[in-house]
């Protein structure tokens with residue numbers, strides 16, 4: 001374990017008044033800095049209480065004056081989040097108290113922690129591997145239940161275990177080839193060759209499965225791109241606002257108001273969505289609006305889900321069904337009859353197979369049918385076991401390098417290359433897998449990962 005020799009401090013709760021505000025310390029002087037700024041109410045000092053106990057007392061400013069009545073706790077290395085000595089103050093969530101408290105901690109010898117520095121220390125001290133540390137970031141920024149559950153699974157080590165299993169199977173293969181290198185006069189018998197190829201093929205399969213999870217990981221992080229399309233005035237902007245629960249797009253009754261596309265994230269029916277409101281699809285000669293229409297078509301082409309909106313209070317037109325047909329050819333589609341609160345116009349008989357259809361009212365915020373239909377389109381088991389998916393480009397790139405290296409090793413084996421050529425490939429696969437968990441990762445890469453975290457995490 002490589003402990004840092006300085007002590008860091010930060011406010012770990014969001015800025016602004018709140019019920020509770022937390023000050024956090026980590027490093028060799030964490031407990032003594034906490035002691036300097038804290039006076040327990042009882043007769044015992046902080047360190048007379050066992051680690052992890054919550055001790056009630058006064059937080060003192062740098063002049064020794066009480067600034068808040070707080071709970072303080074400390075943990076000792078290595079049994080803490082960072083692996084170092086740590087201390088934490090649970091204060092009232094007053095920005096002024098927290099600022100004064102932090103000042104006092106600086107006066108007691110701590111320095112301001114940088115973004116993600118607590119988690120970085122946890123990684124450097126072996127408390128978390130890199131995939132788990134990334135999961136901390138994913139958990140903090142999760143925008144859907146499924147995203148949060150997957151991040152929690154990854155934090156608990158689900159992905160690290162998968163990678164670890166592939167890693168140790170490849171180490172076994174390496175060990176065998178090293179043995180062959182040590183005794184070059186002995187040939188590898190064909191049966192053994194077959195076994196080795198099988199072992200490599202098995203790991204190639206495991207890497208393929210992992211890489212196949214990237215698409216799901218991206219959808220969880222970024223949301224399923226969901227295009228909301230329909231003729232002008234069908235109620236697209238109103239539905240988008242109702243889905244988001246607030247007024248994001250400008251709603252007017254002048255056809256063609258939404259000329260650009262508007263994108264927002266939300267969760268509906270448990271599914272993370274990236275909603276794309278589009279300009280009304282209709283033939284137009286206005287060049288600005290024409291651009292918007294082109295964008296709408298592009299949004300449909302890129303969508304993972306298309307909501308085709310038809311105003312149920314007016315007679316539907318051929319154009320509506322033509323659009324529906326176009327959408328169904330591109331992605332899973334739901335036909336959404338809008339303005340369900342108004343008297344309904346008769347639905348024309350059409351000579352086409354319709355997708356699942358629901359009725360909504362943006363006006364009275366009735367989206368229940370739509371929520372159910374979206375959950376049916378993306379059932380929970382589609383996302384796979386919690387935490388066992390690759391969720392970012394860095395992980396995808398490293399896993400695909402590992403897979404290519406394993407493929408090359410298999411080719412080398414079949415082509416009868418010397419064991420040392422094969423070893424180079426397997427070593428490369430191991431090093432790429434090590435990057436996933438952080439065993440063999442460059443410092444600039446880790447710096448980049450942790451700099452995306454907030455200060456105090």
Ligand code: GDP
Nearest residue numbers: 232233234235236237238252253339361362363
């Ligand atoms: P867009 O052009 O497709 O984006 O349609 P808008 O969302 O701008 O809506 C067009 C008009 O329909 C506006 O006057 C809205 O107030 C109205 N509208 C939209 N949704 C509903 C609804 O659920 N019920 C009622 N009664 N009116 C709605």
